[in-house]
Amino acid sequence: MLGLNSKDTMLLIVVAFLALAAPFLLNPFPTNSSLAQFNAGYPDLMQRFAIFGIFAIGFNILFGLTGYLSFGHAAFLGVGSYAAVWMFKLLSYNVIPAIILAVIVAGLFSVLIGYVSLRRSGIYFSILTLAFAQMSFALAYSVLSNPKFNLTNGETGLQVYGDDPQILHREGLPDVPHLFGWAMRDNFLELEVAGWEFTFNNGYYLCAVILLVVFYLAIRLFRSPFGLMLRAVKSNQQRLNYTGLNPKPYTLAAFIISGMYAGLAGGLLAAMDPLAGAERMQWTASGEVVLMTILGGAGTLIGPVLGAGFIKYFENIFSKINDNVLHQWFAFLPDGMEDFMVFIVHPFVGKGWHLTLGILFMLVVTFLPGGLVEGGQRIARLFRRRGKKTDTPDPEHHPKETPHVAE
Amino acid sequence: MGILEVKGVNKRFGGLQALGDVNLSVEENTVHAIIGPNGAGKSTLLNCLVGKLIPDTGSVMFDGRSVLGRTPYEINQMGISRVFQTPEIFGDLTVFENMVIPAFAKRDGAFRMHAFESVAREQDIVERAQQMLEEVNMLDKLHMHSASLSRGDKRRLEMAMCLLQEPRLLLLDEPTAGMARADTNNTIDLLKEIKQKRDITICIIEHDMHVVFSLADRITVLAQGSPLVEDSPENIRGNPKVREAYLGEAA
Ligand SMILES: Nc1ncnc2c1ncn2[C@@H]1O[C@H](COP(=O)(O)OP(=O)(O)OP(=O)(O)O)[C@@H](O)[C@H]1O
Ligand SMILES: [Mg+2]
Numbered sequence: 291m292l293g294l295n296s297k298d299t300m301l302l303i304v305v306a307f308l309a310l311a312a313p314f315l316l317n318p319f320p321t322n323s324s325l326a327q328f329n330a331g332y333p334d335l336m337q338r339f340a341i342f343g344i345f346a347i348g349f350n351i352l353f354g355l356t357g358y359l360s361f362g363h364a365a366f367l368g369v370g371s372y373a374a375v376w377m378f379k380l381l382s383y384n385v386i387p388a389i390i391l392a393v394i395v396a397g398l399f400s401v402l403i404g405y406v407s408l409r410r411s412g413i414y415f416s417i418l419t420l421a422f423a424q425m426s427f428a429l430a431y432s433v434l435s436n437p438k439f440n441l442t443n444g445e446t447g448l449q450v451y452g453d454d455p456q457i458l459h460r461e462g463l464p465d466v467p468h469l470f471g472w473a474m475r476d477n478f479l480e481l482e483v484a485g486w487e488f489t490f491n492n493g494y495y496l497c498a499v500i501l502l503v504v505f506y507l508a509i510r511l512f513r514s515p516f517g518l519m520l521r522a523v524k525s526n527q528q529r530l531n532y533t534g535l536n537p538k539p540y541t542l543a544a545f546i547i548s549g550m551y552a553g554l555a556g557g558l559l560a561a562m563d564p565l566a567g568a569e570r571m572q573w574t575a576s577g578e579v580v581l582m583t584i585l586g587g588a589g590t591l592i593g594p595v596l597g598a599g600f601i602k603y604f605e606n607i608f609s610k611i612n613d614n615v616l617h618q619w620f621a622f623l624p625d626g627m628e629d630f631m632v633f634i635v636h637p638f639v640g641k642g643w644h645l646t647l648g649i650l651f652m653l654v655v656t657f658l659p660g661g662l663v664e665g666g667q668r669i670a671r672l673f674r675r676r677g678k679k680t681d682t683p684d685p686e687h688h689p690k691e692t693p694h695v696a697e
Numbered sequence: 698m699g700i701l702e703v704k705g706v707n708k709r710f711g712g713l714q715a716l717g718d719v720n721l722s723v724e725e726n727t728v729h730a731i732i733g734p735n736g737a738g739k740s741t742l743l744n745c746l747v748g749k750l751i752p753d754t755g756s757v758m759f760d761g762r763s764v765l766g767r768t769p770y771e772i773n774q775m776g777i778s779r780v781f782q783t784p785e786i787f788g789d790l791t792v793f794e795n796m797v798i799p800a801f802a803k804r805d806g807a808f809r810m811h812a813f814e815s816v817a818r819e820q821d822i823v824e825r826a827q828q829m830l831e832e833v834n835m836l837d838k839l840h841m842h843s844a845s846l847s848r849g850d851k852r853r854l855e856m857a858m859c860l861l862q863e864p865r866l867l868l869l870d871e872p873t874a875g876m877a878r879a880d881t882n883n884t885i886d887l888l889k890e891i892k893q894k895r896d897i898t899i900c901i902i903e904h905d906m907h908v909v910f911s912l913a914d915r916i917t918v919l920a921q922g923s924p925l926v927e928d929s930p931e932n933i934r935g936n937p938k939v940r941e942a943y944l945g946e947a948a
Contacts, residue, residue: 293815293818295815295817507813510812510813510815511812511813513815513816513817514811514812514813514814514815514816515797515801515805515809515811515814515816515819516809516810516811516812517812518790518794518797518798518801518816519798519801521787521789521790521794522787522790522794522798524789525787525788525789525790526785526786526787526788528785529785529786529787530770530787530798531768531769531770531773532747532769532770532773532778532779532781532785533770533773533778533798533799533802533858533862534770534773534774534799534802534803534806534807534862535770535798535801535802535807535808536768536770536807536808539808539810540808543810543812547812
C-alpha cells in the first residue's frame with residue numbers, strides 16, 4: 291500500500307491508529323480516580339507528543355542514518371516558531387502559511403549551518419552545530435531585538451499584538467491560530483462516558499495528521515536509495531568514496547531535511563500557542579531531541595516517536611508531583627516512615643524530574659543500547675521462542691540475518 | 698601508450714622514501730602484477746592512483762587524463778575501482794545492500810536525490826546485484842550482515858562490488874590474502890572468466906606466486922620504493938636479480 295511493503299504498511303497503520311485514537315488511549319483512568327494524574331489525554335500534552343515526535347523523526351534522519359550527531363537542532367525549531375509567528379503578525383492567524391514559511395526558513399537556515407558544519411565530522415561537527423545554535427540563541431535573545439530592528443522581541447518572546455497588520459484577517463475569523471476558521475485551541479468533541487472524559491482537540495488532530503504524513507515520508511526515505519546511501523555514510527565513508535559516490539551532498543541533504551522537520555515542529559508549536567521565545571533554541575532543547583532519539587532507538591523508524599512520547603510523558607507526570615501528592619501516596623505508612631519516604635522521593639519529582647530522566651536514560655542506554663525499540667523486540671522474541679520451542683535452530687541454514695531498519 | 702601511465706612518481710613520508718622515481722605503463726586489457734617484499738611501497742603506489750595520496754612529484758595518467766588532484770569518487774567514476782588490502786566494505790549493511798550501492802553509483806553517478814523511490818523496486822539494480830553475487834558464489838549469503846562474513850568472503854564481496862561497476866581498470870591489493878586454497882583458485886578462475894567476457898585491465902598486487910603466474914601478462918618487481926625490473930612472467934621467473942631480491946625459494 292502507498293508504495294510500502296507489507297511490514298511497513300502494518301507499522302504505518304499501527305501508528306495511525308495510535309495517533310488518531312490517542313484521546314481514548316491516553317486517558318485510561320476515570321477522572322475522579324486517584325490514578326487520573328497518570329492520564330495524558332490532554333490537548334496540550336498530546337500536541338507536544340505529536341510535535342516532538344515530528345522533531346525527533348527528523349533528527350533521526352540525520353543522526354540515525356548518517357551518524358552525524360547534531361547538538362544544535364533546536365535552532366531550527368526556534369527559527370520555525372519565529373517564522374510562524376511572523377506570518378501570524380503579517381498575514382493572518384491561519385496556520386497554513388505559518389507552517390509553510392516555518393519549513394522554508396528552517397530549510398534555508400540549515401543549508402547555511404549544514405554547509406559549514408559538515409566540513410568536519412565526529413565531535414567537531416557536534417561542536418560546530420552546538421556553537422551555531424548558541425549563536426542563534428544569542429542573536430534571538432538580544433542582538434535581533436533592538437528597537438530599530440526587532441525581529442525576535444528578545445526576552446518577552448515574539449507574539450501577536452492588536453496593532454499588527456494581519457492583512458488577510460477578516461471579520462468572523464477567530465482571533466487565535468486557526469485552520470480556515472477552525473480554531474486550534476478548540477475541542478470539536480468532549481465525550482463523557484461514565485466516569486471517563488475524552489477530549490478531541492482541533493490542534494491535536496492537525497498535529498497528528500501532519501505527524502502521519504511526515505512519518506510516511508520518513509519510511510519512504512528509509513527504504514529509498516538515498517536512505518541506503520546515508521546508512522553507507524555511517525558505515526564506511528571511505529568505501530563510499532571509492533565506490534564513486536560523493537558523501538558530501540548526501541549528508542548535506544540529510545541535514546537540510548532534518549532541519550526542515552525541526553522547522554515544521556517549531557511552526558506547529560507556534561500554531562498551537564502563538565508565542566516564540568529564544569529559550570526554544572537553547573542547547574538544553576537540542577540535547578532533549580538527542581535523548582529522545584537515543585532513548586527510543588536511533589536509526590529505527592518508530593523509536594524517535596516513542597522516545598519523544600516517553601520523555602514528554604514523564605516530564606509532565608513527574609514535574610506535576612509535589613509533596614502533597616507524595617504524602618497522599620505514602621499515607622498508609624506510619625507517620626515517621628511517611629515523612630522519610632517523602633524525603634527520599636522528593637528530589638526526583640517536581641522540579642527535580644530531570645534527575646529521574648537522567649536515571650531512566652542511563653538504565654535504558656546501559657541495558658538496551660538499541661533503545662525502547664530493542665526492548666520491544668526482546669519481548670517479542672521471548673514470546674516467539676516460547677511459541678515454537680521444539681524446532682532446533684540450524685545455524686547452517688539460517689545464517690544470521692540483519693535486524694532490519696524498521697519497527 | 699598504456700591505459701595507465703605512471704611517470705616519475707616520488708612519495709616521501711617524513712624521512713622515508715616510500716616511492717622513488719616510479720615509472721609504470723599498464724597496457725589496456727592486460728593483467729599487470731606488482732610484486733615485492735613487505736614495505737616495498739606497493740600499496741602506497743595504488744594510493745597514488747586512486748586519489749588517496751598525492752605524489753610529491755610525477756604524473757599519473759589514466760586513459761590520457763590526469764588523475765592527480767581529483768577526488769576518489771571522481772577517479773572511480775572515470776573507471777578505476779579498487780579492492781583494498783584490508784577489506785573495505787559496508788560492515789553495518791547486508792551483503793545485498795553492499796552490492797546495490799556500487800550499482801547505483803554506476804547508474805546514477807556521484808549523487809542523486811532519490812529519496813522517494815524504493816530500493817526493492819529498482820528491478821535492474823536488484824537483478825544486477827544478484828547476478829554478480831551469483832558469479833562469485835555468494836548468493837546464499839544475500840541477507841547476511843556483511844560484518845559477520847569470513848575474511849575470505851569479505852574480500853570476495855569487495856571484489857564483487859568492484860566488478861559490478863565494470864571498471865576499465867581494476868586495482869587489486871592482495872585479493873587472495875587470508876583465503877583458503879580453494880577460494881584462491883576460485884578467485885583466479887573468476888578473474889580469468891571476467892577477462893574473457895569483457896574488456897578490463899587489471900593491476901594486481903600479490904604475494905602468492907601461484908596467483909601471479911596464473912594471471913599476469915606482465916610483472917613489475919618493486920623493491921624499496923623503486924621498480925627493479927619489468928618483464929614477462931617467464932623472464933621474471935629466471936631473473937637472478939629478482940630471485941635475490943624477492944622470490945628466493947618461492948621460485
Ligand atoms: N600514510 C603513511 N605514513 C607514513 N608511512 C607510511 C604510510 N603509508 C605507508 N607508509 C610506509 O611506507 C612504506 C611502504 O608501505 P606500503 O604499505 O606501500 O608497503 P607494501 O609494499 O604495500 O607492503 P605490504 O606487502 O606489507 O602490504 C612502509 O615502510 C610503510 O610503513
Ligand atoms: Mg600493501
